Amino acid sequence: MRTLKFILRKEFRQIFRDPSILRVILIMPVIQLLILPWAADYEIKNIKLAVVDHDHSEYSRQLINKITSSHYFILTDYSSSYEHSLEKIEKDKADLVLQIPDHFEKDLVKEDEARLFIASNAINGTKANLGSAYLQNIIRDYNRVIRTEWIQYPRFSPETQIEVTSSNWFNPLMNYKYFMVPGILVILLTMVGTNLAAVNIVKEKEIGTIEQINVTPIRKYHFILGKLIPFWIMGLVILTIGLTIAGLAYGIIPKGSFITIYVFAAVYLLAVLGLGLLISTYSVNQQQAMLLSFFLMMIFILLGGLYTSIDSMPEWAKWITRFNPVSYFIEVMRMVVLKGSSLADIKYHLFAMLGFAAVFNSWAIISYRKRS
Amino acid sequence: MKQFFAFVKKEFFHIWRDKKTMFILLGMPVVQIVIFGFALTNEVKNANIAILDNSKDAATASLTAELDASRYFVLEKNLVTYTQVNEEFKKGKIKLAIVFPQHFGEDLQHFNKAQVQIIADAADPNTANQLTNYANSVITDYQNRITNGKKLPYTINTEIRMLYNPQLKGAFNFVPGVMAMVLLLVCTMMTAITIVKEKEMGTMEIMLVSPMRPQMVVLAKAVPYLLLSTINITSILLLSVFVLEVPINGNLALLGFESILFTLVSLSLGLLISSGAASQQTAMFISLVGMFLPTVMLSGFMFPVENMPLPLRIISNIVPAKWYYNIVRSVMIKGVGLEVIWKETLILGGMMTFFLTMAIKRFKIRLA
Numbered sequence: 185m186r187t188l189k190f191i192l193r194k195e196f197r198q199i200f201r202d203p204s205i206l207r208v209i210l211i212m213p214v215i216q217l218l219i220l221p222w223a224a225d226y227e228i229k230n231i232k233l234a235v236v237d238h239d240h241s242e243y244s245r246q247l248i249n250k251i252t253s254s255h256y257f258i259l260t261d262y263s264s265s266y267e268h269s270l271e272k273i274e275k276d277k278a279d280l281v282l283q284i285p286d287h288f289e290k291d292l293v294k295e296d297e298a299r300l301f302i303a304s305n306a307i308n309g310t311k312a313n314l315g316s317a318y319l320q321n322i323i324r325d326y327n328r329v330i331r332t333e334w335i336q337y338p339r340f341s342p343e344t345q346i347e348v349t350s351s352n353w354f355n356p357l358m359n360y361k362y363f364m365v366p367g368i369l370v371i372l373l374t375m376v377g378t379n380l381a382a383v384n385i386v387k388e389k390e391i392g393t394i395e396q397i398n399v400t401p402i403r404k405y406h407f408i409l410g411k412l413i414p415f416w417i418m419g420l421v422i423l424t425i426g427l428t429i430a431g432l433a434y435g436i437i438p439k440g441s442f443i444t445i446y447v448f449a450a451v452y453l454l455a456v457l458g459l460g461l462l463i464s465t466y467s468v469n470q471q472q473a474m475l476l477s478f479f480l481m482m483i484f485i486l487l488g489g490l491y492t493s494i495d496s497m498p499e500w501a502k503w504i505t506r507f508n509p510v511s512y513f514i515e516v517m518r519m520v521v522l523k524g525s526s527l528a529d530i531k532y533h534l535f536a537m538l539g540f541a542a543v544f545n546s547w548a549i550i551s552y553r554k555r556s
Numbered sequence: 557m558k559q560f561f562a563f564v565k566k567e568f569f570h571i572w573r574d575k576k577t578m579f580i581l582l583g584m585p586v587v588q589i590v591i592f593g594f595a596l597t598n599e600v601k602n603a604n605i606a607i608l609d610n611s612k613d614a615a616t617a618s619l620t621a622e623l624d625a626s627r628y629f630v631l632e633k634n635l636v637t638y639t640q641v642n643e644e645f646k647k648g649k650i651k652l653a654i655v656f657p658q659h660f661g662e663d664l665q666h667f668n669k670a671q672v673q674i675i676a677d678a679a680d681p682n683t684a685n686q687l688t689n690y691a692n693s694v695i696t697d698y699q700n701r702i703t704n705g706k707k708l709p710y711t712i713n714t715e716i717r718m719l720y721n722p723q724l725k726g727a728f729n730f731v732p733g734v735m736a737m738v739l740l741l742v743c744t745m746m747t748a749i750t751i752v753k754e755k756e757m758g759t760m761e762i763m764l765v766s767p768m769r770p771q772m773v774v775l776a777k778a779v780p781y782l783l784l785s786t787i788n789i790t791s792i793l794l795l796s797v798f799v800l801e802v803p804i805n806g807n808l809a810l811l812g813f814e815s816i817l818f819t820l821v822s823l824s825l826g827l828l829i830s831s832g833a834a835s836q837q838t839a840m841f842i843s844l845v846g847m848f849l850p851t852v853m854l855s856g857f858m859f860p861v862e863n864m865p866l867p868l869r870i871i872s873n874i875v876p877a878k879w880y881y882n883i884v885r886s887v888m889i890k891g892v893g894l895e896v897i898w899k900e901t902l903i904l905g906g907m908m909t910f911f912l913t914m915a916i917k918r919f920k921i922r923l924a
Binding site for chain 2 (some may be wrong): 298376
């Protein structure tokens, strides 16, 4: 115990002696947490629409009016040439093209049936899908308006109607920040924690000071614990700062209890720091350690379920996410912050994380050798 | 010039000797492009749903079967009471719940009208939105089917064409994005670190007393990484064409040129970071922790830039990856030429010049 105390004192001194890195560690997450959540808005709006109108009739004009008065679309181009509007798509001046063919009004009135064509830039499939779905909805509404203009419906409409009411629970205003802020906080915490731990032991190797530690009677687990505890405390400090920002800047106050978050975060930090130390023991210089941790971070973060849904991944990728600590924490944050889940609700996640922490740290202790 | 090449050779030896690092440098993009190309998609599929059926008739049964059969949903649970809905959401087991009221089938038969309630877990608003839309369209399809036969008057039919990516594959969007990210972060981080490492180890001093101009010493550091990046660009492009089946519709030479230009931007940014950082750790934190998230979030491949509030749209302009992502998307997938992307190209060129001048200006010949 006494040995540990001395090691801890050394480690803390080392951290506080380099104010530049300390500043970076504390300020960077704060700035990013203040800026980035505003970017995460997936609601599709301001879709740039180019209309190709071959008909120039009363109906085509009404339809265009109806589309532009919805707040989803901005009319960026109006022409009578399809080639011209395709060029607009090529130049990113339009996302969608609506083509109104010749005799649209005439066909609709005389033939009972008319056609419209939609072409959508589908490089981003979701955006294309949603955009054309919105457009179709508006067209369907317009269709209904026309129909009632021409025919009187009987009391029970011949058109079967299933009325759908949809409600959005836990976040009825569909505020994206409720969802992104906790997620970004998790990612920042993970990056800072893993990277700090990953380069730490390697640095001693590179500078050569590890030799001095190796000749002392310090035990392997003392050494690892000495490295772990300061970063663990720093991680919790960053979490606290992050939660304060979430509360003050975004008004996000967890529905569940802070204790649940802290309990889980404490275990989580042990796991990611253990992973960092593990990377550290396997690398010979800082460059290697950084590259390795960057490689793992990128996979963990992009497959963590914050940006794209885990459900839609192929089986093998889902299997990877089961070994991805980040995805557990993001899910827990979402459950506790938005749904008010308790420790009992997240017990499965907690046990998984305890497992990670145990495996990574004991692996790190075992693979750390006192000789080079 | 001969001196310069001697320095470049030295840098190559450095990299060549550290086999592990070299292996990661060349292997990482390959692994990542494959994983992300296949695994990342903005589309939501196979979401777990629960159904609370208070009616239990033929209509609800067939609608349930249809929802389960669509590729978007997997029926996870049949619920019995309304309170269960909340419980299931809290456990995080389901993303969507569908509630059929009593007499659903009867209402549909007698009044041609029935109600259904969709409850989405909006903790993730994006998924919630999409799933609600999908459920809606499954229900609309069903409704159209029972109306069939009775042809309605005055019908507008719409035909939709998906340009460039008819199968709506996620890789079309994510390959350009991941390319930008990998090139930017690897180049920036590696150049920043190698230079700071020499400072830290003290070997920088030895190089500075050599007859080479100090700026050249630093530039020589960037050259090997340019070469490594060229290899990476080639392997990424080969993979995306032959494994991910993302086509290269535009001019390959143009794509190569733009990629090298972007690599140069990243290398200059790395040099700039190295001139300000005192330790490898600081350099790493700035280039990795500082740049990773902004690149992911502001370059436009995760979240459309035009949706962002104005201040962020302005900030996103200083993210180099945003411009490169636009270029790759345009050249690779849309197949357009320089006449469309000249603006982006000029901006990247400007960024490179700016970073490089700043880096050389701030480069200190004396060690502190």
